[in-house]
Amino acid sequence: MTVSSKISKKEVINELDNILSKTNLDRGNLLCVLEELVRKFGYLNDIMAVEVGKRFGVDPNEVYSVSSFYAFLPVKKSGKYKIRVCRTISCKLKNADNIVKAIEDEIGVKFGNTTKDMKFTLERANCLGMCDKAPAMLINDKVYTELTPEKAKEIIRSYKNK
Amino acid sequence: MDIHINGKKCKAVQGETILEVAGKNGIRIPTLCYHSDLCLAGNCRICVVDVDGARTLQTACTAMASNGMKIWTNTPRVIKARKMNIQLLLGSHFGECYTCPRNNNCELLKLAEEYGIEELPFPKKGKRTRELEITPSLTRDPDKCIMCGRCVRTCEELQGVHAVKPVGRSNDVHIDTFFGQGLMHTSCTMCGQCINRCPTGALYETSCVQPVWDALADPDKYVVVQTAPAVRAALGEEFGMEPGTRVTGQMVAGLRKLGFNKVFDTQFTADLTIMEEGTEFITRLKRTLVDKEKGLLPMTTSCSPGWIKYIEHFYPDLLTHVSTCKSPQQMFGPLAKTYFAEKEGINPSKMITVSIMPCVAKKYEAERPEMNASGYKDVDYVLTTRELAKMMKMAGLDLKDMPIEEYDNPFGISTGAAVIFGATGGVMEAALRTVYEIVTGREVPFKNLEITPVRGMEDVKEAGITIEGVKEEYKFLEGAKVKVAVAHSLSAAKKVMDKVRSGEAEYHFIEIMACPGGCLGGGGQPVPTSPEIRKARARAIYQEDEAMTIRKSHENPAIKKLYEDFLEKPNSHKAHELLHTHYLKRKRFDKVK
Numbered sequence: 001m002t003v004s005s006k007i008s009k010k011e012v013i014n015e016l017d018n019i020l021s022k023t024n025l026d027r028g029n030l031l032c033v034l035e036e037l038v039r040k041f042g043y044l045n046d047i048m049a050v051e052v053g054k055r056f057g058v059d060p061n062e063v064y065s066v067s068s069f070y071a072f073l074p075v076k077k078s079g080k081y082k083i084r085v086c087r088t089i090s091c092k093l094k095n096a097d098n099i100v101k102a103i104e105d106e107i108g109v110k111f112g113n114t115t116k117d118m119k120f121t122l123e124r125a126n127c128l129g130m131c132d133k134a135p136a137m138l139i140n141d142k143v144y145t146e147l148t149p150e151k152a153k154e155i156i157r158s159y160k161n162k
Numbered sequence: 163m164d165i166h167i168n169g170k171k172c173k174a175v176q177g178e179t180i181l182e183v184a185g186k187n188g189i190r191i192p193t194l195c196y197h198s199d200l201c202l203a204g205n206c207r208i209c210v211v212d213v214d215g216a217r218t219l220q221t222a223c224t225a226m227a228s229n230g231m232k233i234w235t236n237t238p239r240v241i242k243a244r245k246m247n248i249q250l251l252l253g254s255h256f257g258e259c260y261t262c263p264r265n266n267n268c269e270l271l272k273l274a275e276e277y278g279i280e281e282l283p284f285p286k287k288g289k290r291t292r293e294l295e296i297t298p299s300l301t302r303d304p305d306k307c308i309m310c311g312r313c314v315r316t317c318e319e320l321q322g323v324h325a326v327k328p329v330g331r332s333n334d335v336h337i338d339t340f341f342g343q344g345l346m347h348t349s350c351t352m353c354g355q356c357i358n359r360c361p362t363g364a365l366y367e368t369s370c371v372q373p374v375w376d377a378l379a380d381p382d383k384y385v386v387v388q389t390a391p392a393v394r395a396a397l398g399e400e401f402g403m404e405p406g407t408r409v410t411g412q413m414v415a416g417l418r419k420l421g422f423n424k425v426f427d428t429q430f431t432a433d434l435t436i437m438e439e440g441t442e443f444i445t446r447l448k449r450t451l452v453d454k455e456k457g458l459l460p461m462t463t464s465c466s467p468g469w470i471k472y473i474e475h476f477y478p479d480l481l482t483h484v485s486t487c488k489s490p491q492q493m494f495g496p497l498a499k500t501y502f503a504e505k506e507g508i509n510p511s512k513m514i515t516v517s518i519m520p521c522v523a524k525k526y527e528a529e530r531p532e533m534n535a536s537g538y539k540d541v542d543y544v545l546t547t548r549e550l551a552k553m554m555k556m557a558g559l560d561l562k563d564m565p566i567e568e569y570d571n572p573f574g575i576s577t578g579a580a581v582i583f584g585a586t587g588g589v590m591e592a593a594l595r596t597v598y599e600i601v602t603g604r605e606v607p608f609k610n611l612e613i614t615p616v617r618g619m620e621d622v623k624e625a626g627i628t629i630e631g632v633k634e635e636y637k638f639l640e641g642a643k644v645k646v647a648v649a650h651s652l653s654a655a656k657k658v659m660d661k662v663r664s665g666e667a668e669y670h671f672i673e674i675m676a677c678p679g680g681c682l683g684g685g686g687q688p689v690p691t692s693p694e695i696r697k698a699r700a701r702a703i704y705q706e707d708e709a710m711t712i713r714k715s716h717e718n719p720a721i722k723k724l725y726e727d728f729l730e731k732p733n734s735h736k737a738h739e740l741l742h743t744h745y746l747k748r749k750r751f752d753k754v755k
Contacts, residue, residue, distance in 0.1 A: 009755070046341045046754045059318075060751070061340045061348070065327035075341065 354685020468676025
């Protein structure tokens with residue numbers, strides 16, 4: 001995945017052609033196509049909503065509304081590494097809030113924001129299914145469990161030079 | 163089949179909801195997200211009922227009746243659940259009722275009263291979390307929104323515009339525009355139908371009441387007012403009268419008491435619109451049939467500013483089909499500031515023109531930069547029917563106590579053809595009454611001038627009229643069958659315009675109104691709205707037509723005089739300068755690169 005700073009309409013159209021050569025325009029495939037776009041561009045923007053809407057015969061605003069519902073279909077440009085700390089009850093009981101605080105210290109931005117160098121975005125996610133190894137977090141597709149504030153900081157540092 | 167509600171045996175038909183059966187049997191179940199104009203949602207859970215054998219409470223608005231069902235609408239469990247749901251909604255609802263535009267007309271507040279809410283066990287939202295969005299026509303207050311989704315369904319189903327959608331999830335969910343770009347940068351048509359269906363004060367018109375008070379109080383200003391046809395058929399509702407009560411004379415008296423220097427009627431310029439648009443239609447017929455020009459027919463009406471903004475966004479390729487006539491409101495403005503000002507020796511820079519409209523899109527229309535044909539802003543302020551009622555109440559006036567008074571001259575003289583502009587099909591009927599007579603010299607061949615095929619609440623109506631025995635100069639029309647269509651609501655407009663775009667439509671003339679029922683169901687009319695209320699208002703409009711002595715626009719003596727003294731003839735150079743306009747090709751989303 002790359003996070004493009006500027007995405008042109010042409011790039012979006014090319015990528016959509018590419019994705020749609022492998023899948024059909026059944027409305028049920030809308031989410032899969034949006035996922036593919038996120039995989040390619042890192043997030044969904046207004047150009048993509050318009051183009052996807054055109055192909056599926058769905059209003060672009062409906063595409064936006066649907067995307068906004070899913071945490072994994074971001075509708076805002078975000079950092080190269082998306083850190084998602086679990087906010088559900090098991091992790092919360094195991095002090096996930098301290099993990100968030102430690103990460104905030106390490107990357108220098110508050111929860112919900114992206115670092116200036118567009119490297120990290122810090123978000124909270126619903127249950128990651130790792131309750132037995134709480135607290136847990138996800139960085140892009142990789143899961144980290146049984147975190148302590150120190151361990152979390154160390155993991156973040158390892159991404160800084162990647 | 164039979165079902166039992168609260169022990170009473172009720173007849174039900176397959177496919178009926180519990181709410182419908184209860185309603186027919188006089189059993190009230192409270193609702194909030196439900197609206198008779200919209201599809202079912204079942205998300206507010208105010209209408210929950212107990213059903214024997216069901217594990218959980220059922221939402222009466224969505225649950226279908228089935229044979230032998232036993233339903234209880236008022237058990238302690240039901241009351242407790244409804245009460246808690248109301249409390250939860252109140253907790254997430256920001257603001258104080260006494261500063262709310264919907265003070266005294268709020269469905270949430272009414273429910274709180276009905277269920278005796280005396281305390282809020284949940285913390286109340288104490289501060290704003292989202293900003294107000296203010297456009298020339300409407301204001302959105304997301305902090306007052308209770309997420310019933312009526313505005314979303316209105317915009318989607320009724321209007322096919324999709325300007326607002328639910329965004330986010332869980333406690334972050336809110337109603338927003340495309341990527342938060344704002345109503346002014348998306349294809350919102352400013353029709354305001356969402357306002358009429360919002361149960362709370364989350365949507366309302368952007369008010370012009372204060373600047374109008376200021377103008378009235380300014381001794382240097384000469385303030386004239388015009389009132390649209392549909393206002394007189396609905397204003398009474400704001401004063402507790404039954405829908406469908408005609409209050410024309412009382413409204414005129416009230417406006418005079420508010421201090422307007424002249425009380426005029428938009429119906430005068432509705433008659434003028436018929437002269438201009440009728441003449442334009444005949445010209446377009448000739449250019450198409452004789453000169454074989456393309457892109458001129460069918461011609462569509464241009465009175466509804468919601469429709470204009472819709473076609474500019476959604477069918478910019480078909481703009482040549484739209485009549486170049488301004489709406490009656492915008493014809494009135496420049497005539498007041500030129501013809502009338504000259505006649506009366508008033509300095510137009512000191513004149514303020516106010517219009518009372520059943521519409522919020524008219525506010526946007528008045529702000530369009532091209533609307534300054536008089537050399538000044540043609541229409542200074544637009545007030546909705548609701549805002550007029552508010553002003554009257556502030557002045558201590560009750561419409562019920564008002565005497566019946568007449569409009570001022572010369573812009574107070576109008577015909578029955580003008581009053582029906584307020585109902586769907588009315589502009590078409592008025593135009594046919596005039597065009598047929600211009601071309602043949604005879605009255606339109608319908609009993610009592612009532613062109614019934616274009617009346618009524620069907621979303622798309624069609625009619626045909628064969629033109630025979632034409633006058634010499636209209637020989638090209640001999641034997642022609644003129645086909646017309648009438649659509650109201652923008653989803654109906656879409657049906658018709660898709661056919662025009664594909665070339666499938668054989669129409670010559672199309673009337674389109676953005677709002678269901680036409681202007682009488684406009685976004686500036688009293689809240690609530692329903693099919694029954696709109697039918698009652700339509701009855702009032704047609705009664706008003708019948709009661710008029712003159713029923714055809716071309717027989718309006720004040721219009722004849724206006725042409726003699728000032729405009730020369732329909733579609734003259736001067737008429738074009740003051741009364742005609744052009745349109746803009748717009749994108750769906752102007753911020754998308």
